[in-house]
Amino acid sequence: MDLSDRQHQIVEIVKENGPITGENIAEQLSLTRATLRPDLAILTMAGYLDARPRVGYFYTGKTGSELLTEKLKKFKVQEFQSIPVVVSEDVSVYDAICTMFLEDVGTLFVVNEGAYLVGVLSRKDLLRASLGNQDLREIPVHIIMTRMPNVTICYKDDLLLEAGQILIEKQIDALPVVKDSEQGYEVIGRLTKTNLTKALVELGRDQRV
Numbered sequence: 001m002d003l004s005d006r007q008h009q010i011v012e013i014v015k016e017n018g019p020i021t022g023e024n025i026a027e028q029l030s031l032t033r034a035t036l037r038p039d040l041a042i043l044t045m046a047g048y049l050d051a052r053p054r055v056g057y058f059y060t061g062k063t064g065s066e067l068l069t070e071k072l073k074k075f076k077v078q079e080f081q082s083i084p085v086v087v088s089e090d091v092s093v094y095d096a097i098c099t100m101f102l103e104d105v106g107t108l109f110v111v112n113e114g115a116y117l118v119g120v121l122s123r124k125d126l127l128r129a130s131l132g133n134q135d136l137r138e139i140p141v142h143i144i145m146t147r148m149p150n151v152t153i154c155y156k157d158d159l160l161l162e163a164g165q166i167l168i169e170k171q172i173d174a175l176p177v178v179k180d181s182e183q184g185y186e187v188i189g190r191l192t193k194t195n196l197t198k199a200l201v202e203l204g205r206d207q208r209v
């Protein structure tokens with residue numbers, strides 16, 4: 001996080017004099033306590049300072065990169081997931097290709113009549129099916145998809161870093177975010193490499209600190 005000059009000054013004062021009350025920090029800077037309040041709130045929220053009731057502010061000793069890493073480790077799938085695009089297992093490869101273009105996604109999730117997850121279709125799955133001379137309107141996607149139980153899933157409360165690790169290990173682009181039910185997995189989201197890139201960029205730009 002880019003600290004303002006005043007925030008830097010506050011950190012230095014607390015480093016040298018902490019624990020120190022907000023009142024005393026304000027005095028040292030010849031400012032009012034009220035003027036300082038937003039800066040103290042930001043520094044506390046960002047983890048540079050900690051506040052103890054009736055004791056005052058003290059320096060946590062954490063560097064900017066330590067604080068960013070802590071933040072990254074707390075990110076959950078839910079905060080970054082996208083809307084899933086699903087197709088029924090009976091649609092044709094042709095229609096699945098159209099859906100992929102129209103919805104502008106690289107992975108489709110395939111569901112059964114009850115809307116529960118039965119498979120995954122990637123771009124290459126559809127390209128492979130298009131290589132022969134078959135009529136793509138006649139081939140249902142369930143013939144070519146990666147099917148359960150071989151589909152790797154994740155949950156909205158999973159850590160983003162763990163989901164990212166799975167994408168790397170399995171060499172896939174997307175995970176369906178699912179909810180358990182007795183009949184199967186309900187697809188509630190889509191976690192892709194793009195979502196992970198967004199998390200990284202957001203963290204770098206520090207919009208969440």
Ligand code: ADP
Nearest residue numbers: 120122123124146150151152171172173174175
């Ligand atoms: P592409 O094939 O377009 O490069 P992927 O790398 O995501 O996209 O897919 C590679 C293979 O892995 C495909 O056969 C696809 O069906 C399968 N696959 C994709 N996502 C998953 C998943 N979540 N679980 C299991 N298999 C998957």
